[in-house]
Amino acid sequence: MRSKVKPVTNNARPDGTSATPDPAGPGSTTAAGVLGLLALRPWGTYDLTAQARRSLRFVLPRAESVLYAEPKRLVAKGFAAVREELTGRRRRRVYEITPAGREALRSWLGTPPAEPSLDIEPLLRVLFADQGSLDDLRASLDALDDWAAARIAEGAEICRGYLADEAPFPERLHINGLVADYYADLYTLTRAWVARARAEVDTWPGTAGVGLTPGTRAMVERVAALPLP
Numbered sequence: 374m375r376s377k378v379k380p381v382t383n384n385a386r387p388d389g390t391s392a393t394p395d396p397a398g399p400g401s402t403t404a405a406g407v408l409g410l411l412a413l414r415p416w417g418t419y420d421l422t423a424q425a426r427r428s429l430r431f432v433l434p435r436a437e438s439v440l441y442a443e444p445k446r447l448v449a450k451g452f453a454a455v456r457e458e459l460t461g462r463r464r465r466r467v468y469e470i471t472p473a474g475r476e477a478l479r480s481w482l483g484t485p486p487a488e489p490s491l492d493i494e495p496l497l498r499v500l501f502a503d504q505g506s507l508d509d510l511r512a513s514l515d516a517l518d519d520w521a522a523a524r525i526a527e528g529a530e531i532c533r534g535y536l537a538d539e540a541p542f543p544e545r546l547h548i549n550g551l552v553a554d555y556y557a558d559l560y561t562l563t564r565a566w567v568a569r570a571r572a573e574v575d576t577w578p579g580t581a582g583v584g585l586t587p588g589t590r591a592m593v594e595r596v597a598a599l600p601l602p
Contacts (some may be wrong), residue, residue, distance in 0.1 A: 415469035
């Protein structure tokens with residue numbers, strides 16, 4: 374059955390866009406990420422969230438509830454339009470980028486990026502490991518290793534799909550390949566560091582009051598000897 378299209382009119386215009394696009398740009402990296410996906414094609418809310426899980430989660434991890442809410446915010450800013458499609462008895466909202474949204478995305482890409490922000494709880498626990506036990510410390514290292522191993526497996530599966538001509542956007546593989554290569558190195562480096570950390574921790578009698586050991590001295594000396602950028 375052919376889909377029936379019904380524009381959503383709760384944003385002042387019958388085409389589903391805001392009457393006054395926001396000139397300030399996307400406003401957040403979450404908004405920019407969702408705009409980037411909308412620049413590729415129109416998406417239903419479920420499909421958009423699924424694609425975000427596949428791609429954005431590596432560079433912009435967000436709760437699904439946040440991703441579900443973001444398209445509505447983009448509509449309110451005039452950066453996206455929304456319409457309702459009725460196929461049989463099923464009704465869904467479909468979002469697509471507007472010219473103002475494309476301009477906001479281009480404008481954002483031309484601004485200096487913010488510094489990366491690392492939020493790695495297992496490493497935070499390592500940092501304060503002297504307040505807990507060796508078992509606690511080993512559990513944190515295990516969690517970090519498991520995370521990196523899972524991301525390597527996910528990335529490898531996606532890349533095997535690329536090589537099997539299963540990429541949803543094959544014209545963008547030159548970009549995806551660059552990003553995949555970076556994250557493969559990051560997760561591989563993480564697992565290598567965990568292996569070194571485990572070997573070092575196994576020499577400790579406990580977590581508190583150990584001081585600089587031959588192993589950690591070698592680590593500190595290696596870092597101190599790194600050439601300046």
